Amino acid sequence: NAGVTQTPKFRVLKTGQSMTLLCAQDMNHEYMYWYRQDPGMGLRLIHYSVGEGTTAKGEVPDGYNVSRLKKQNFLLGLESAAPSQTSVYFCASSRQGPEETQYFGPGTRLLVL
Amino acid sequence: GQNIDQPTEMTATEGAIVQINCTYQTSGFNGLFWYQQHAGEAPTFLSYNVLDGLEEKGRFSSFLSRSKGYSYLLLKELQMKDSASYLCAVLDSNYQLIWGAGTKLIIKP
Numbered sequence: 001n002a003g004v005t006q007t008p009k010f011r012v013l014k015t016g017q018s019m020t021l022l023c024a025q026d027m028n029h030e031y032m033y034w035y036r037q038d039p040g041m042g043l044r045l046i047h048y049s050v051g052e053g054t055t056a057k058g059e060v061p062d063g064y065n066v067s068r069l070k071k072q073n074f075l076l077g078l079e080s081a082a083p084s085q086t087s088v089y090f091c092a093s094s095r096q097g098p099e100e101t102q103y104f105g106p107g108t109r110l111l112v113l
Numbered sequence: 114g115q116n117i118d119q120p121t122e123m124t125a126t127e128g129a130i131v132q133i134n135c136t137y138q139t140s141g142f143n144g145l146f147w148y149q150q151h152a153g154e155a156p157t158f159l160s161y162n163v164l165d166g167l168e169e170k171g172r173f174s175s176f177l178s179r180s181k182g183y184s185y186l187l188l189k190e191l192q193m194k195d196s197a198s199y200l201c202a203v204l205d206s207n208y209q210l211i212w213g214a215g216t217k218l219i220i221k222p
Contacts, residue, residue, distance in 0.1 A: 004155075042117065042200070042212030043156075059209075090155060098210045099144055104155035 002026055006091050006105035013081045013112045021076040021108050023091030031094045032074040033058075033102065034066060036087040043090065049074055050097075081112045115139045117213035119201050124219045125191055133186045133199050133216045141206020147175055147186045148200040150215065156200055159186070188218075196220045 004025045013019055023032065030051050035043040045058030047066040055066045063085060065077045074093075078085060088109050092102040116138045125131040137145070144163040148156040162168055162177035162184060174187040186199055198215040205211055 040121075040214055042202075042214050044212070045210070098208055099204055101146075101158040101161070102156075102210075104157070106155050107153075 004091055004093055004103050004105035006089075006108050008108060009106065010109045011111070013078075013110065015082060015112060017081050018077065018079050019081065019110075020078075021089055021091075021110075023074045023076070023093075023105055024072055025074075025091075025093040025103070026072060027093060027095070027103065028071070029093035029095050029103070030071075031097060031100075032068065033092045033094075033098075034064070034074065034076045035090045035092065036060065036085075037090060037107075038087050046076065046089075078110075081110075083112045086110060086112045115203075115205060115211050117201055117203060117211055119199075119213040119216045121214070122217045122219065124221060125188075127191055127193060127220055127222050129191050130187065130189050131191060131218065133188070133201075133218065135184045135186070135201035135213060137182050137184075137201070137203045137211070137213075139182075139203050139205040139211055142179055143204040143206065143208060145175075145177055145184050145204070146200075146202040146210070147184075148202065149197050150200055151197045159199075191220050193220050193222070 033048045034046040049068040052071040091105040094100040147159040150156040160175040200215045201213040
């Protein structure tokens with residue numbers, strides 16, 4: 001039982017490059033979330049999903065896209081990376097809605113030059 | 114706007130007690146979470162309060178006053194491993210989770 005896993009752990013991109021961050025959970029959770037964490041700020045929700053095949057925008061969705069083709073996977077895409085997207089990205093899942101405990105992955109550190 | 118306030122940093126001594134406060138101003142309230150985050154790691158769940166009062170879990174307790182928009186996390190018998198950031202998060206009326214910036218707790222021997 002691995003919980004929530006994320007790949008990659010660390011990535012350096014040049015401005016304008018694209019990449020996909022992968023999140024996987026083996027707890028059969030319905031809800032999945034993508035957050036970014038920046039120094040001096042709280043976690044900010046980028047996108048979330050309430051179940052397989054669904055996605056919704058969070059607080060800071062611009063510049064990101066997501067897909068949830070399988071219940072266990074939630075992908076975050078950056079189409080054209082910008083330095084402002086340098087951050088630590090966390091994926092999380094919860095059994096049902098956000099009123100339940102969220103289980104976080106180990107994070108992906110992204111540096112955009 | 115919605116706002117969660119926590120002290121940026123606190124220092125305490127091993128074996129002592131520390132109280133980390135969280136005040137919030139949100140559109141509605143459906144519960145308050147505390148998470149622990151060690152440096153370079155993922156946040157992990159500590160507690161959830163939806164009703165007023167104190168919830169105790171071993172060395173950690175969490176208190177909520179909805180009328181005052183206030184919560185605190187109380188850590189007793191501090192250990193070096195308690196050095197971490199403590200994140201307060203409030204679930205608003207739209208079931209959106211609003212996160213505070215976190216309080217970095219430094220434990221000294």
